[in-house]
Amino acid sequence: MSAFARDGGLLSYGANAVDEYRRAATCVDRILRGAKPVISWCSFRPSSRWSLNLKTAKTLGLTVPSAILLRADEMIE
DSSP states (O other), rough: HHHHHHTTTTTTEEEEEEHHHHHHHHHHHHHHOOOOOOHHHHHHOOOEEEEEEEEHHHHTTTTOHHHHHHHHSSSOO
């Protein structure tokens, strides 16, 4: 999702794909080792990632609130 902000979008928000792949691999590993597929330990809890493009905000003449600046995981300048 952060690719949108890197490509010129103002803000992107979405699941952290790397974390999701790690969780999926852990789940598959357990199943392949003989564990029964159980929803409780195989459930996916997406972790969100915020990317903010400060260059785009400046181009648009926007002042980004400090709450968003503090929340952003990645700031593109």
